[in-house]
Amino acid sequence: MxxxxxxxxxxxxxxxxxxxxxxxxxxxxxxxxxxxxxxxxxxxxxxxxxxxxxxxxxxxxxxxxxxxxxxxxxxxxxxxxxxxxxxxxxxxxxxxxxxxxxxxxxxxxxxxxxxxxxxxxxxxxxxxxxxxxxxxxxxxxxxxxxxxxxxxxxxxxxxxxxxxxPDDRSRYVDALRAHFEADLDALSDASRETLTRNPLRVLDSKRPQDAPLIEAAPRIAEYxxxxxxxxxxxxxxxxxxxxxxxxxxxxxxxxxxxxxxxxxxxxxxxxxxxxxxxxxxxxxxxxxxxxxxxxxxxxxxxxxxxxxxxxxxxxGVFAAPAANVDVFVVDTTGGAAALAVTTEMRRAGLAADRAFENRSMKSQMKAADRSGAAFAVIIGSTELDASTAVIRPLRSDIEQTTVDRADLVATIQKVLS
RNA sequence: GUGGGCGUAGCUCAGCCAGGUUAGAGCGCCAGGUUGUGGCCCUGGAGGCCGGGGGUUCAAGUCCCCUCGCUCACCCCA
CATH class of the missing domain: 3.30.930.10 (Bira Bifunctional Protein; Domain 2)
Structure with a gap:
């Protein structure tokens, strides 16, 4: 602990x-x-x-x-x-x-x-x-x-x-108190205690023992x-x-x-x-x-x-929790590219997340899956050199595609809508 | 404030009744199988003063007492 x-x-x-x-x-x-x-x-x-x-x-x-x-x-x-x-x-x-x-x-x-x-x-x-x-x-x-x-x-x-x-209420409370006090022995201990503080609340008792006396009690409507x-x-x-x-x-x-x-x-x-x-x-x-x-x-x-x-x-009003992000950026080249790409995406209004500590691609892909994102954007050394990025759908069987880095955000926005 | 149940790994729990070498499982996490790809599968790993204190005993996660916490109910209220 x-x-x-x-x-x-x-x-x-x-x-x-x-x-x-x-x-x-x-x-x-x-x-x-x-x-x-x-x-x-x-x-x-x-x-x-x-x-x-x-x-x-x-x-x-x-x-x-x-x-x-x-x-x-x-x-x-x-x-x-x-x-x-x-x-x-x-x-x-x-x-x-x-x-x-x-x-x-x-x-x-x-x-x-x-x-x-x-x-x-x-x-x-x-x-x-x-x-x-x-x-x-x-x-x-x-x-x-x-x-x-x-x-x-x-x-x-x-x-x-x-x-x-208020007057009706106090006259009713008096009547209630009189009603219960007339048959105090029939009341549960707890209700007897309640009676001294607040007779109205005796009506709220759910103890079976009190039921008959409550049933027989005067009704507020009469007052x-x-x-x-x-x-x-x-x-x-x-x-x-x-x-x-x-x-x-x-x-x-x-x-x-x-x-x-x-x-x-x-x-x-x-x-x-x-x-x-x-x-x-x-x-x-x-x-x-x-x-x-x-x-x-x-x-x-x-x-x-x-x-x-x-x-x-x-x-079951709240069924499945919604995904937090639209895109998860996987970067196996050190992480600077992911910073640049997520920043660009966020400025464009997209919800984007990434992994840190330069983990293996497998590890980052697992994180991408867990994030609930619809797409992973993958940047390895090939993409970094060619100024491109891979867009991989995570929630469907559609093939992944490679796009120019310059077109990345616009492309993501298009496929998301 | 009163009564019952429960505290063992991050989570859910087994082990306790009938004390006995190194405390387990599933899930989760990490890594690998797969030198560029998640889910499924396989292998391995990390992670526990068994809530805390005291007692009994050769020996306590296990028995006893106290204590703290959680939980359910009463009471009361949303």
Whole structure:
């Protein structure tokens, strides 16, 4: 074992995996920028107070924060998510609304790593601030669906719920607590523990023991105000109108305290139970105010890059990695000719690679094969003396040809097209 | 934070239960067979303090304890 390895829950993304990582982000950027969203790049580090507003009842804040005191005695934390940062930025810069933003980048949570869960994990997402309109909820949700579609992932389902207005939500939480406390013995130990911190999350328990009591629990819909009910109705009608399939789940309660009204989650059908959520979001109308700004409605979602890529693997979305280069230059005369030829090709816009250390032709040809290049250009002493080069197709049975060095780049460009 | 499984070559793993001379395989890598040509085949080579520490023993990759790491699950979340 080497002396140094990646810290727990951190990992290197190596080629060729890094290529699909970049592809993922660029597809996302295409989808949301075509809908008027602009990229925001918040810092990785914020005053810990920014994230504390996510909610004391959440593990994300209470146990999983990567926080420390810096040399200036500031208590800071690596961001566990980006929504709070976006809201902080809104309060700080006061852009005109609607403020439609997207982001991509790593977040940090100090948890035990497992499949699809890392301490440093990447998310892409969008946030819209300053608009209280159910049609926006529908747009945001639809963009998430559109992205998975564009990525090529098929088995993703959209789960939808509404937590009601804050008042509705708190009346419901009270009712839930009363319901569970009336029959505390029937609840699992873990859920009893959850109940004291956040009664809503008991609904999320997957323990069979809890199923009957959860089934018998009051439903959030019974506590909606007229406004909340109307808002949610419109969102559902919108989604049907534009052909975005979804399933309602009154038990969908998202983990972060700031959610209210519309909440949703994207679940991958190929991933097993607990880690099947590849993305989630909802309204967080009070968050900007909590951070010291004016009352401002907000909605957004975040998608987990790692988990979505796991789902992509299961569906074989990224089949064969593409070749890195068009041409591989084999030079058995010392290597200077390969330098000249690859440089000329690169300046002409071709992707070209070569071997070093003056290896044998056999060795260089093997490297050419491995590179995935469509053609090898071979320069030996004969070609060097005659100012020519051999063009050898590597992916077909076509005969190799010899061309003048002066015509080499033009010829390659022609055969590649 | 809790529990299970696993740490042996660059990678995937065998060997451990029933300790015994020099620790293996496949793939990958390098070289040669092929004095100018990749893939297929053949031959050879490099590459291991068997995760680390302690213990038992004449003897430990193998048994025991501790520790670190990875992994899966719980919890929580993306």
């Amino acid at each position: 080497p002396e140094f390895q990646t810290s727990p829950g951190m990992r290197d993304i190596l080629p060729p995996d890094s290529a699909r990582w970049r592809h993922f982000v660029s597809v996302f950027a295409e989808v949301v920028e075509a809908s008027g969203y602009g990229q925001i790049i918040p810092p990785l580090l914020e005053d810990i107070g920014v994230f504390a507003r996510i909610g004391d009842a959440t593990d994300v804040v209470s146990k999983e924060m990567y926080d420390f005191v810096d040399k200036g005695d500031r208590h800071v934390a690596l961001r566990p998510e980006q929504t709070a940062s976006v809201c902080r930025a809104f309060v700080q810069h006061r852009p005109t609304v609607p403020w439609k933003t997207w982001y991509a980048g790593p977040n940090f949570r100090y948890e035990r790593p497992q499949r699809g869960r890392y301490r440093q994990f990447d998310q892409v997402g969008i946030e819209v601030l300053g608009v209280d309109d159910p049609h926006l909820d529908a747009e945001v949700i639809a963009l998430g669906s559109e992205f998975f579609d564009r990525l090529g992932l098929r088995q993703v389902s959209l789960v939808l719920n509404s937590l009601g207005e 909606y105000s007229d406004e909340a009910a109307a808002h949610f109705d419109t969102v559902q009608r919108d989604l049907r109108a534009i052909g975005v399939p979804f399933v309602l789940d009154p038990m969908l309660v998202r983990g972060l305290d700031y959610y209210r009204r519309t909440t949703f989650e994207f679940q991958a059908g190929t991933l097993e139970s607990a880690q099947n959520a590849v993305g989630g979001g909802g309204r967080y109308d009070g968050l900007v105010e909590d951070l010291g700004g004016p009352p401002t409605p907000g909605i957004g979602f975040a998608l987990g890059v790692d988990r979505t890529l796991l789902a992509c693997d299961d569906e």
